[in-house]
Amino acid sequence: MICLQKVRVQHIHAGYNLGDVLQDINFTAREGEFIGVIGPNGSGKSTLLHVMSKILKPTCGTVYLGDVEIESMKLKEVARILAVIPQDSPMTFSFTVSDIVVMGRNPHLTLFQFEGKEDIEIARKAMEATDTFHLRDRVITNLSGGERQRVIIARALAQSPKVLLLDEPTANLDIRHQIEIFDLVKRLTEEGLIVICAIHDLNLASLYSDRLIVLKEGNVLAFGNPEKVLTVKNMREIFGVEAIVQSHPVENSPLVILMRS
Amino acid sequence: MKGFKLSSLLLILLITVLVSIALGSIRINVITIMRIFFDTHYYNAAQEAIILKIRLPRVLLAMMVGGCLGTSGCIMQGLFRNPMADPFILGVSSGAGVGAAVAIVSGLALTSIYFVPLLAFFFSTITICAVYTIAQTNGTMSVETLLLSGIAMSTFLSAVLSFLIYVSEKWLHSLYFWLMGGFGTASWTYVFLLLPFTGGGIMVSLLFSRDLNAILLGEETAQHLGVEVDAVKRVLVVMTSLMTGAAVSVSGIIGFVGLVVPHMVRIIVGPDHRILLPSSAVLGGIFMIWADNVARTVISPSELPVGVVTAFFGAPFFIYLLRKKRGDMFAKG
Numbered sequence: 219m220i221c222l223q224k225v226r227v228q229h230i231h232a233g234y235n236l237g238d239v240l241q242d243i244n245f246t247a248r249e250g251e252f253i254g255v256i257g258p259n260g261s262g263k264s265t266l267l268h269v270m271s272k273i274l275k276p277t278c279g280t281v282y283l284g285d286v287e288i289e290s291m292k293l294k295e296v297a298r299i300l301a302v303i304p305q306d307s308p309m310t311f312s313f314t315v316s317d318i319v320v321m322g323r324n325p326h327l328t329l330f331q332f333e334g335k336e337d338i339e340i341a342r343k344a345m346e347a348t349d350t351f352h353l354r355d356r357v358i359t360n361l362s363g364g365e366r367q368r369v370i371i372a373r374a375l376a377q378s379p380k381v382l383l384l385d386e387p388t389a390n391l392d393i394r395h396q397i398e399i400f401d402l403v404k405r406l407t408e409e410g411l412i413v414i415c416a417i418h419d420l421n422l423a424s425l426y427s428d429r430l431i432v433l434k435e436g437n438v439l440a441f442g443n444p445e446k447v448l449t450v451k452n453m454r455e456i457f458g459v460e461a462i463v464q465s466h467p468v469e470n471s472p473l474v475i476l477m478r479s
Numbered sequence: 480m481k482g483f484k485l486s487s488l489l490l491i492l493l494i495t496v497l498v499s500i501a502l503g504s505i506r507i508n509v510i511t512i513m514r515i516f517f518d519t520h521y522y523n524a525a526q527e528a529i530i531l532k533i534r535l536p537r538v539l540l541a542m543m544v545g546g547c548l549g550t551s552g553c554i555m556q557g558l559f560r561n562p563m564a565d566p567f568i569l570g571v572s573s574g575a576g577v578g579a580a581v582a583i584v585s586g587l588a589l590t591s592i593y594f595v596p597l598l599a600f601f602f603s604t605i606t607i608c609a610v611y612t613i614a615q616t617n618g619t620m621s622v623e624t625l626l627l628s629g630i631a632m633s634t635f636l637s638a639v640l641s642f643l644i645y646v647s648e649k650w651l652h653s654l655y656f657w658l659m660g661g662f663g664t665a666s667w668t669y670v671f672l673l674l675p676f677t678g679g680g681i682m683v684s685l686l687f688s689r690d691l692n693a694i695l696l697g698e699e700t701a702q703h704l705g706v707e708v709d710a711v712k713r714v715l716v717v718m719t720s721l722m723t724g725a726a727v728s729v730s731g732i733i734g735f736v737g738l739v740v741p742h743m744v745r746i747i748v749g750p751d752h753r754i755l756l757p758s759s760a761v762l763g764g765i766f767m768i769w770a771d772n773v774a775r776t777v778i779s780p781s782e783l784p785v786g787v788v789t790a791f792f793g794a795p796f797f798i799y800l801l802r803k804k805r806g807d808m809f810a811k812g
Contacts, residue, residue: 296705
């Protein structure tokens with residue numbers, strides 16, 4: 219796999235109709251890095267992911283994929299490098315699992331082109347990596363939440379991305395599926411994939427992230443490895459909660475234990 | 480497998496065309512028809528006139544109108560991700576209705592037969608331009624505002640149409656007959672007028688079929704898959720409107736075909752637009768030809784408006800589908 223060396227977010231200000239949500243966001247993610255984005259509701263996590271995937275145009279600032287500004291790229295060119303996994307994907311149409319996964323090849327095909335053998339092969343590998351190959355002929359609307367999210371990840375992998383953006387990918391899943399999906403994504407970073415993932419669950423964020431970005435009211439309050447970011451003081455300042463932070467007995471990552479207020 | 484289903488539909492269409500040419504007050508069997516087409520030694524002036532000048536253009540026109548409405552309905556349902564969408568949802572038909580009414584009530588229709596289709600097409604195009612402009616907010620076009628401005632425009636134009644019907648007096652019958660749709664005025668000129676819209680429309684829609692599949696997963700997801708959703712939406716809205724407007728101009732407002740046909744096809748071939756779109760075009764053609772066959776034979780030598788026939792058979796069938804499928808109109812059978 220040819221990797222992208224870095225993704226750079228520079229001086230991003232962005233928002234919707236009511237003014238900027240994000241205020242001067244700067245960071246760089248490097249090859250093979252898993253970056254967790256944490257912060258309270260409305261802190262701008264989703265907005266950041268929207269800007270990075272070219273869904274939302276920033277009011278100023280630039281996102282670089284490698285050395286190229288996304289502003290100068292077509293959506294199709296972006297989609298060949300960067301895939302997005304949303305929190306939940308409502309499915310009302312009865313496509314089969316393989317239909318959905320093969321759609322991930324869309325950005326690699328021209329207007330007149332049909333999927334070729336190579337595309338089918340890539341889709342098959344994506345399904346095998348996400349343990350969804352046995353579901354390939356099932357209709358997507360009949361799958362459980364966990365199965366469906368794995369299919370969505372398979373579709374993202376079929377895009378052959380270098381960067382994966384995830385927006386609370388396991389918010390609706392039970393704990394086993396949460397671990398499965400994060401394990402899978404973490405494995406992919408070992409092959410050089412850059413992962414940027416908004417996570418609500420601080421302990422999951424701590425377990426899997428190489429570095430954490432903390433957003434609050436559109437500003438980066440802290441950026442660094444979990445030990446540096448997940449502190450008692452930060453819990454109080456960022457989330458307004460009292461917590462004890464210990465060390466994970468096995469993984470040595472910080473473990474946040476919440477207190478009743 | 481999907482290719483096989485589409486080929487079967489095409490074969491049924493071919494048989495439908497042949498059988499329909501044979502149908503009518505003067506019976507001409509299929510073998511004679513084949514001889515008229517292919518046997519250079521066979522000659523019968525009367526039969527040839529009936530087949531080539533009257534029945535063939537009528538059947539072809541019905542086929543193309545059905546094809547336009549089937550394709551447009553399919554695109555609209557995909558674009559709006561809404562099973563209740565049909566080709567008329569953005570007010571194209573109301574616009575065409577007002578155009579035809581203006582031509583008929585003003586008396587222009589008597590000076591040339593082309594004023595009705597011309598004004599109908601003109602007004603339907605103006606309507607869609609208005610809806611399109613109203614639906615623009617901050618340079619983007621959300622399907623919700625598009626849908627609502629379409630409904631608002633339709634309602635407004637229906638009021639205009641009702642007014643024109645009210646003051647039409649001696650033209651009431653011909654206006655009413657036009658509004659309910661029919662192929663009684665079919666001619667080769669109409670066939671050639673509609674041909675580029677049908678052919679072009681179906682071709683362009685096929686180019687965007689993979690994008691439409693992605694849009695079914697949600698607009699944001701489609702963008703993540705590299706689809707320029709806004710541009711695709713604009714092209715498809717304009718194209719289906721031209722297609723529908725052209726079809727309505729030569730045939731009147733024929734309801735239900737554009738709504739029901741895509742649902743029938745979805746049950747047969749599934750939700751993939753690459754196969755769903757061409758199949759909707761073909762089945763739309765088949766459905767419309769048969770509706771017209773009923774319309775022109777059932778009270779022969781007089782004829783029913785074809786819109787009455789499509790609604791008469793289409794509505795109960797649609798209710799049957801609703802009952803069978805419950806809330807899940809997009810599911811495969």
